[in-house]
Amino acid sequence: MISTVLLKKYGASEIHLEKREILFKVDTQARYFYQVNSGKIKMNNFNEDGKEFIQGIFSSGASFGEPPLFAELKYPAQAEAVEKSSVWRLEKESFFKLLRENPETHLELTKVLAGRLHYKATMVAEISTESPEHRLLKLIDYFKTHIHKIPKEEPYLVELSRQQMADLTGLRVETVIRAIKSLEKKKMVQLQSHKILR
Template sequence: MNIDKDLLYSFGAENKIYKKKESVFKEGDHVVYFFQIAKGKVKLNNYSEEGKEFIHNILGKNQSFGDALLFLNQYYPMNAICLEESEIIRITKDNFMEMIRKNPKLSLEMNTCFSQEIFYKLKMMQSMASENPIQRLKGVLDYLKSYHDGDCTHCFPIEFTRQQIANLVGLRVETVIRALKKMEKEGSIAFKERKILY
């Protein structure tokens, strides 16, 4: 969800600069703000008891995170960590709710975004249940591409490292590399300057 910055500022939003590797929030923190990235990249993740990382998503400029949790009286079920120095617009939960009440059209737009996110997450979960690594990769690539406008072949650059992709799909990085090579031979992806194009 990308909300007009002027609207956010008119309801008391502020910009905050975070350093690379700095946490925006941690798993278990109480939900306090709506966050929208003005500049930089943020990863949403968890760590298992054994310390293995699971990445839920990596977000960039004009993308928001934690929005759905503002409507629940819960804690964050994940971490938000900056992958590079990032400038993030944040607005308190109370001010955010007032903004929604005074702008009902915004509420409808948010419902559309939440519905799309749920749809693609369900599709991705279906793929993740597969033992086939290529099926898992296609599921996550489709999910990532869902944030991209346009329907084209090999035009969407995947901005993740092979390790980050492995953490997204729950596979070893070596398995991901082999599966990506097979997908390239099949023509479902292309490589350009070490980037994956889907």
Template sequence: MDIQKLIEMGCPVRKYPKDSIVYEPGSQPKNIFFVKTGEVRMVTVNDDGKEFIQGIFKTGQYFGEPALLVDKPYLAFTIVSKPSEIVTVSKKNFINLIKTDAEYSMSLIKVLSNRLFYKSMMLEELANEKAEHRLLTIINYLFNDNPNGESLSVTRQDLADLTGLRVETVIREVKNMADKNLIIVKRGKIYKT
């Protein structure tokens, strides 16, 4: 979806500082959100305060549509990871886009299907107790989502939050995977072999 088109439709753009919350679990969806610039993470938080990342949304991506489509409260926090500009699209405008823009509708189906695939993959991985396997699966998934061959722009903490592992385990396993030539690590960044 062309974000400029949304702005021309009159959808407001709001600036969010790092660590601000876009929406919280339990709140009723009224909008979906397109990231014009920046990055947002969707997380659930356990009773001990540990975050589990459900998704990361970057420039050009959007979030919040599943809850809006099924008219159910949000299940997770969305927290701004980097200072961001976010375009807010009302439910009425969003439904109108789906009805009138076939290309956008097909794109939405693909996005939702990819997210469903990711959730299914992660459920299977969380059942697997081997940390290396979990990490390799998420790293390969993230590389497939980033086909330019660039390094992954995730921290060790992000990998821990994505896999349900401890940061110390991630650090150790990333080093072990690099030693086994399963990944390349240069200056702390992860590259595909």
């Protein structure tokens, strides 16, 4: 999203994370802007029973955790490396200076945040009212068109695991497996070597 050149110009440093390493925890005060350089980062919570709920998965070029930074709040979720990853970290005041001095970048970031708000509002409605099949199709289509920018008419090979799909939609993994099989029978998705194609 924000170019590496611009991030470095304003003093960003690169942090390297191993798989499952925590970048920041729930209730930590937001002090930095973060953007994935390589690998994948997820923001997640756990309920009292230990069930994970994934707020989002972010790959190369995507930023994460900005709302608490803007609002001077603590993080409502933790950030964890899904795989070996590197992340750009920029101190809060330097980040705000970057945005003030680069209005086009500020506008692009605003568009991204607006898209995430729209996704959250859509998924809240889906989780509370729609069937597992419908929720999964919404999730897959969102990742296809908004995250990976693949045109609707082109095939999309889903990178998410069944467990990640469950954690993103509030479903049990067994329910996801059954729903995917049902969607395959209805010819709404295809399975290729256990991978989902939409």
